[in-house]
Amino acid sequence: MGFFSSLRSLFSSAPAGERPPSPAALSAGGPDGSALTLALRAAEPRLSAWLKVILAGVEAPGPLLWQRLAFFLAALETPAGEREAFIASFQAWVADMGYARLEDFRSELQYRLALALDLEDEEDERSRLVLKLSAGLAKTRGHIARGLNALFSSGRALDASFWDELEEILISADVGVEASHSLAGRLRARAEPGGPLAAGDLREALGLELADVFRPARRIAAFTPPEVVLMVGVNGVGKTTTLAKLCHRSVLQGKKALLVAGDTFRAAAAEQLEIWARRTGAGFYARGQGADPAAVAFESVDKALAEGYDVIFVDTAGRLHTKTNLMEELAKIRRVLGKRHPGAPHRTILVLDATSGQNALSQVKLFHEAVHVDEIILTKLDGTAKGGIAVAVASRFSLPISFVGLGEKLEDLRPFDSRAFAEALLG
Ligand SMILES: Nc1nc2c(ncn2[C@@H]2O[C@H](COP(=O)(O)OP(=O)(O)OP(=O)(O)O)[C@@H](O)[C@H]2O)c(=O)[nH]1
Ligand SMILES: [Mg+2]
Structure with missing residues (x-):
């Protein structure tokens, strides 16, 4: 969408002499358009400040919240279709998660708005990142x-x-x-x-x-859609969860995304991914347990091409980096993808669990040798005393860390920022 400038000009200056209504007046009067506009204009031009206005008096998901959101997005001149889609998808998510209180869904709402409005690089979001990283x-x-x-x-x-x-x-x-x-x-x-x-x-x-020590994230050269993202890593590091989080980001940025169950080894793997597809509003492709993962990957590109997907996210089974036959299977998935769609996979992402300590270094080495890794995502940085592993990895290999996982929720994936990381690490 990216209508940040219209947003600024709409809300950034309160005309002299006009006083913003109190939050109480706002909540009592329901979605009173002019009162809301005044309050938004009076607020600091930051997403968190606007959200405070929009959410004044809102305690639970319900008509008041949907009306406020509709009003906010309309005031930003979001096309009606996008507005409705945003609200419908958020409604479905809240219902799916069973969230009934504002504090349960507030930060997800802010995360979705930041991505949909292209505000993530703003100061507001950066300080939220530093806070989250610090915690x-x-x-x-x-x-x-x-x-x-x-x-x-x-x-x-x-x-x-x-x-x-x-x-x-x-x-x-x-x-x-x-x-x-x-x-x-x-x-x-x-x-x-x-x-x-x-x-x-x-x-x-x-x-x-x-x-x-850290390298800037890689810029991806132009390619013919769909963009193909391949997720690799040892068992239990957070590949599937992280894939869902990345998919969520893409959908919020307006892309048509497909989640592909390339983990045909574990029985529950496809079901887990299908739930994520529903939650994120992505398409889903799977075959039965035991199917050849390279064939699944190949077919998913066919589906994506036929149905106009922008990006496909291919999950893979966890594997020990020291098992050569399993690493060879990954290399085959990679080859097959490239044959079906030149340039694919455009991003091969190695997921590392921050709690795994120095073993992560040999994981990077062997996965990189087997499938050529483009970027690294470090998960479970929340609550580990071993966060320094990010520095060890970045200084040993010339690979960028693109995102960090800071929790189990969909919104708990943030672009890696080296300054914020150093700040959070040293205090
Ligand atoms: N605290 C925390 N937990 C995480 C994070 N990322 C993933 N997890 C949790 O780690 C566990 C394993 O995640 P999965 O995504 O299933 O891991 P996987 O690599 O796909 O596992 P396999 O497919 O079995 O190899 C789950 O309970 C996730 O919720 C994170 O950043 N922080
Ligand atoms: Mg998995």
Whole structure:
């Protein structure tokens, strides 16, 4: 959609002399168009502020909420069809999830609006990301911060033992021996010419060095639709959930998406994916258990071409990276996709579980050798003390981390932002 500019001009300036109505007046009067418009105009031009206005007096999903949303989207000159589709899809999702209270669905609503209105790069969303990351990385940060605070505020000389200790603190948060050594070395190079740095400067310099380890996300060259996304990784890391989250993002951005059950090994795998397809409003393709996953992938491209899908997401069974026959099966899926649709798969995504520690490094190496990985998604960053693995992976392999998983819900997948990550890690 992307009507952000019309949004700004519609709501950004309250005409002098007009006072916004109180939230109480709004809720009592129901969807009073002019009162709402005034309140929206008076609000700060940020999605969260507008949402506060729209949701004033709303306690549960019901007619008031749907009317408010319809009004908001209409005021932004969203075409009626898109407006209705947005609301219908949100209604279906709320019903499906059985959510009855505002606090259950508020953040999903904000997430959907941010994507549909193309607002995700806004300050508002970035600070939500930092908040979420900070909460997720609390354990890792607790670990690192205690050590760094003690070290940086010790007033000690920046001698060999100082840098050794810094390395040890980083290693203990799973940053890895190699990456910790190189980070400490670069910080040392920064610190030495000018003599000892203050504690705050050291922390800031470490933050910059950390953020610098990460590569910017890859830009995808032009291709003929459908875009084909292939998900790979060891067992239980979050491939299927992450695929559903990515699919959700695509659908919210207005794309026609197909979820493909390429995990024909586990009986429940296709059912799990079919539920996600219903929740996200995507199409679904599967064959019976035991079917050849490469054939399923091939046929799904046929279906996507025939039915005009923009993007297809192919799930695969979890596999141990050390089992050569299973890795060969993945390589075959890849080959077959490329034969049916030149350039496919356009994105091969390796999912890593942040809690798996240093083993993640050998997963990257072997999956990359077998199927050529384009990007990495790191899941379960919420609540692990091993968040430093992101740094270890990025410094060892020249692969971008595109998204991070911060929980089990559909909205808990966010684009990776190296600055936000370094901030959240160091506090
Ligand atoms: N806390 C948290 N849990 C997650 C995250 N991503 C996935 N999970 C959970 O991890 C578990 C496994 O997720 P799946 O998506 O089934 O993993 P998978 O890799 O498809 O598993 P297999 O297909 O069996 O190999 C589920 O309970 C998910 O809800 C995350 O970012 N944070
Ligand atoms: Mg799975």
